[in-house]
Amino acid sequence: MLRKKVPPRRYPLKLPFSYVARQGKEQVYSGFGETIEISSLYIGVWPLPLRSSGVTELALSIQWPATLPDGTRLQLVIQSLPIGPHGQVTELCILNHEFRTARRCANGLSAPLNIPKSHAQTESDHADKLPTVLTAAFGA
Numbered sequence: 001m002l003r004k005k006v007p008p009r010r011y012p013l014k015l016p017f018s019y020v021a022r023q024g025k026e027q028v029y030s031g032f033g034e035t036i037e038i039s040s041l042y043i044g045v046w047p048l049p050l051r052s053s054g055v056t057e058l059a060l061s062i063q064w065p066a067t068l069p070d071g072t073r074l075q076l077v078i079q080s081l082p083i084g085p086h087g088q089v090t091e092l093c094i095l096n097h098e099f100r101t102a103r104r105c106a107n108g109l110s111a112p113l114n115i116p117k118s119h120a121q122t123e124s125d126h127a128d129k130l131p132t133v134l135t136a137a138f139g140a
Contacts, residue, residue: 008039017045017062021055028055035062036089043078048090055082058092064099075102 013035021029029048036044045060057079064074077100080092 008041010037010039010042010044012036013038015062015065017060019048019058019060021048022057022059023054024056041094042083043080043092043094044086044089045092046089048082057081057095060092063102068101073102074099 015035016032017035018032019030020027031048033045033048036046038044043060048058058081060076060078060080062076062078064076067073077098078092078094079096080094083091083093085091
Protein backbone atom coordinates (compact mmCIF):
# COMPACT_ATOMS: atom_id res chain seq x y z
CA MET A 1 0.00 0.00 0.00
CA LEU A 2 1.39 3.37 -1.02
CA ARG A 3 1.31 6.17 1.49
CA LYS A 4 0.35 9.56 0.23
CA LYS A 5 2.92 12.23 1.07
CA VAL A 6 1.36 14.98 3.14
CA PRO A 7 2.88 18.44 2.66
CA PRO A 8 4.14 20.08 5.84
CA ARG A 9 1.64 22.21 7.71
CA ARG A 10 2.22 25.95 7.28
CA TYR A 11 1.75 28.27 10.24
CA PRO A 12 0.89 31.93 9.64
CA LEU A 13 3.54 33.79 11.66
CA LYS A 14 4.36 37.43 11.02
CA LEU A 15 7.73 38.02 12.63
CA PRO A 16 10.44 40.63 11.87
CA PHE A 17 13.82 39.43 10.63
CA SER A 18 17.13 40.63 9.25
CA TYR A 19 18.89 38.80 6.44
CA VAL A 20 22.02 38.43 4.37
CA ALA A 21 21.78 37.13 0.79
CA ARG A 22 24.67 35.59 -1.09
CA GLN A 23 25.46 34.73 -4.66
CA GLY A 24 28.11 32.05 -4.38
CA LYS A 25 30.50 33.39 -1.72
CA GLU A 26 29.71 37.05 -2.33
CA GLN A 27 27.23 38.98 -0.19
CA VAL A 28 24.84 40.72 -2.63
CA TYR A 29 22.00 41.96 -0.40
CA SER A 30 21.17 42.52 3.21
CA GLY A 31 18.23 44.08 4.93
CA PHE A 32 15.06 43.47 6.85
CA GLY A 33 11.70 41.84 6.21
CA GLU A 34 8.80 39.99 7.74
CA THR A 35 7.84 36.33 7.74
CA ILE A 36 4.40 35.44 6.38
CA GLU A 37 4.27 31.71 7.15
CA ILE A 38 6.61 29.02 8.44
CA SER A 39 6.62 25.23 8.10
CA SER A 40 9.19 22.56 8.90
CA LEU A 41 10.59 22.77 5.33
CA TYR A 42 9.63 26.18 3.96
CA ILE A 43 9.30 29.80 4.98
CA GLY A 44 7.37 32.53 3.19
CA VAL A 45 8.81 36.05 3.57
CA TRP A 46 8.55 39.53 2.12
CA PRO A 47 9.83 41.82 0.81
CA LEU A 48 13.03 40.40 -0.70
CA PRO A 49 14.53 41.68 -3.99
CA LEU A 50 15.40 38.25 -5.39
CA ARG A 51 13.52 38.03 -8.67
CA SER A 52 16.52 38.42 -10.97
CA SER A 53 19.40 38.84 -8.56
CA GLY A 54 20.99 35.39 -8.81
CA VAL A 55 20.87 34.89 -5.03
CA THR A 56 21.87 31.34 -4.17
CA GLU A 57 21.58 31.32 -0.36
CA LEU A 58 20.05 33.39 2.44
CA ALA A 59 20.66 33.56 6.17
CA LEU A 60 17.81 34.95 8.27
CA SER A 61 17.75 36.00 11.92
CA ILE A 62 14.13 35.99 13.11
CA GLN A 63 12.96 37.55 16.38
CA TRP A 64 11.22 34.63 18.11
CA PRO A 65 8.20 35.62 20.23
CA ALA A 66 8.89 33.17 23.07
CA THR A 67 11.53 33.70 25.73
CA LEU A 68 13.39 31.41 28.08
CA PRO A 69 12.07 31.14 31.68
CA ASP A 70 14.59 33.80 32.82
CA GLY A 71 13.32 36.24 30.15
CA THR A 72 16.21 35.76 27.72
CA ARG A 73 15.04 36.45 24.17
CA LEU A 74 15.52 33.92 21.38
CA GLN A 75 16.26 34.23 17.70
CA LEU A 76 15.69 31.61 15.05
CA VAL A 77 18.61 31.53 12.62
CA ILE A 78 17.79 29.91 9.28
CA GLN A 79 19.98 29.05 6.30
CA SER A 80 17.84 28.74 3.19
CA LEU A 81 17.65 28.54 -0.59
CA PRO A 82 15.29 30.76 -2.55
CA ILE A 83 12.64 28.70 -4.35
CA GLY A 84 10.93 31.60 -6.05
CA PRO A 85 8.32 34.26 -5.74
CA HIS A 86 4.66 33.36 -5.28
CA GLY A 87 2.88 36.64 -5.81
CA GLN A 88 4.44 39.14 -3.42
CA VAL A 89 5.78 36.41 -1.11
CA THR A 90 9.23 34.89 -1.60
CA GLU A 91 9.37 31.21 -0.72
CA LEU A 92 12.54 29.80 0.82
CA CYS A 93 13.53 26.17 1.39
CA ILE A 94 15.01 25.70 4.88
CA LEU A 95 18.42 24.01 4.80
CA ASN A 96 19.36 24.43 8.43
CA HIS A 97 17.93 26.13 11.48
CA GLU A 98 18.80 26.69 15.11
CA PHE A 99 17.55 28.70 18.04
CA ARG A 100 20.08 30.99 19.66
CA THR A 101 19.88 33.23 22.65
CA ALA A 102 19.78 36.88 21.70
CA ARG A 103 21.02 40.07 23.18
CA ARG A 104 18.40 42.54 24.27
CA CYS A 105 17.09 42.76 20.69
CA ALA A 106 16.90 39.52 18.70
CA ASN A 107 17.66 41.32 15.44
CA GLY A 108 21.16 42.21 16.61
CA LEU A 109 20.45 45.94 16.41
CA SER A 110 20.69 48.43 19.24
CA ALA A 111 16.94 49.09 19.07
CA PRO A 112 13.93 46.84 18.43
CA LEU A 113 13.21 46.13 14.77
CA ASN A 114 9.90 47.76 13.90
CA ILE A 115 8.96 47.16 10.30
CA PRO A 116 6.69 49.89 8.95
CA LYS A 117 3.51 48.95 7.09
CA SER A 118 5.25 49.86 3.82
CA HIS A 119 7.74 47.14 4.86
CA ALA A 120 11.40 46.87 5.20
CA GLN A 121 14.43 48.30 3.58
CA THR A 122 16.46 45.86 1.55
CA GLU A 123 19.51 47.92 0.73
CA SER A 124 22.93 46.48 1.46
CA ASP A 125 24.06 49.77 3.07
CA HIS A 126 22.62 48.36 6.31
CA ALA A 127 25.01 45.40 6.32
CA ASP A 128 27.07 46.92 9.14
CA LYS A 129 23.96 46.86 11.38
CA LEU A 130 23.12 43.19 10.81
CA PRO A 131 23.89 40.67 13.51
CA THR A 132 27.18 38.83 13.31
CA VAL A 133 25.17 35.64 13.74
CA LEU A 134 24.19 35.92 10.06
CA THR A 135 27.81 36.00 8.97
CA ALA A 136 28.45 33.03 11.23
CA ALA A 137 25.52 31.17 9.64
CA PHE A 138 27.48 31.18 6.38
CA GLY A 139 30.52 29.80 8.12
CA ALA A 140 32.54 32.96 7.44
